[in-house]
Amino acid sequence: MTEQANKSLQNFLLSRELSNKKVLVCILNWGLGHASRCIPLIESFEKLNNEVFVLSSGPALELISKNFPGRKCIDSGEADMRYGKSSLATSIKIALQSPRFIRNIRVEEKLVEEICQQEQIDFILSDNRYGCRSKLAKSVFLGHQLNIPVPIGGSVVQALNKRLLNRFDEVWVPDYEGPQSLAGRLAKVLDLKVPIAYIGPLSRFNRKAAERMPSVYDKIFILSGPEPQRSLFEADILAGKYTESSDGRMVIVRGLPQEKGELKVPENWASFNHLNTEELLNLIEESKEIVCRSGYSSIMDLHTIQRVAKLVPTPGQAEQEYLALLHKSSDLILGNS
Template identity: 40%
Template sequence: MNPNVSTAKKILITPLDWGLGHATRCVPVIKEFLKQGCEVQIASSGDALILLCEEFPHLKTHSIVSYDARYSSHLPLFIKMMIQLPKFLRAIKNEHRQIEEIVEKEKIDVIVSDNRYGCYSSRTKNIFLGHQLFIDSPFLPGFVNQLHLKAIQKFSLCWVPDNDQFSLTGKLTLNSSIRKRAVGYLSRFVWYESEIKYDLLVIISGPESQRTLFEELIIKQLKDYKGKYFIVRGLPAAESSDKQMNHSANHLPSEKLNELVLQSNLILSRPGYSTLMDLATLGKKA
């Protein structure tokens, strides 16, 4: 990708803390800005902030409000999201106030917001990073997309993490009302020749309680599995995250996870869009 904001000196990256995918796809964005000689700061919350602090321990970070998205073990996703909507709106309002304070104090030139709707300022160039410009809602799709469009139009430009020739987003980015630019797949991984060591790699992530339910289901089924496997639990905040025990690890740094994916014959995951970009980048079966 080429951010094409080389005249800017201070960049603020603000990924959503909804699973880990928003943070992981910001890794190549941050690296590119650093390569261009920009000063990069990070503002986020929860596991997303923990992950990026581990990846870039030398960068200045800011803790801002969390959306605290929760999935239900029994309610349909749309209903659970509607129940949490007032909480999300409060978070957006509070994060906007926090961002304005950071911009004023740090003299930020550009904000790149990965799906954080309140991370913009009248004093900066504002870029929204997102792969879902059209929400395929089962209920009130017109109303939902009108609100979504209004939120994104507060930004100067939308970066779509997709490849025009081999698109993964499909109709999710078919919105002509938004000024957008495809920036290619955003993956922190790189492909290189590697020997296969595992038959199966399980990558677990996402908001609770679905993350835990998925992990419990996988562990139960793996009791009868005869092949060699490894599980990455997607828990950056858990203790001993750098240790691998009993065919599993709570969390792994990018380089180690990159190696593990390449060493695995098959990937098992309930992927978000960022995982799809990783798999496409590495050409792995899943």
């Protein structure tokens, strides 16, 4: 986030009297996007002398641990969300995992209640974790999907979403309100009983990307998301699906902060399992083109650094398919609406 956006975020937090408090940030482990967009929030909380605790698991918790070494990180231990190998298979897999999702809400509630009692938590920020709330602390839900796009059962899903959101004290939407919205109809206001605040896009990047000439790489591929779709995307990239020539210089960032092994790539390619924020931005600046998933955190990052990309939605993930269509033109990302 730019310096101006960071100041605006800190002023917003101060308007909610969030200084010198104990804050629990609960992050969904569903790819790296939820964790990366919480980085500027955690930084702002700490600048206002709040003590921050983080609850997450898997790669998301690993990303936060690497960005905030020595902080109090708690492993919630839930199983990763799994996708299918096709759009239909992914839709079926998500539907079959719904009972586990409901059960996990109850597990989260119990765990968060214990943490609040042990650590005397004053404030909870829950990024897309519906069970991370407590009567012992003000509880805020962070999310851009007030309207969840699903291929079937839409009215049931929307009713459940509304019911779960109304259990929180407030909802924060990381987006602009109105025609400049990056999430489009996903972030349009529901008839909620609790207050909704549009806090602006969140990005771990803190500046516009400079254009370095000549470029070192023709393309940078930035991977993310649940398996097996992350690996299938990687395989398609290596098979040349998104390259016009085998002669160009390419670099792939795999989105695997826990991985130790190296990926075998052609001689004119470079590969990184994971990069920190500044390293990734430098690599983006050295690349002519960007290819990435159309997840909302990627959209916010592109908006912040003012770069366009070839957006490739995860098959079967209706949210990403909608966002890829919404941002087919670069106007919203570049602020030209």
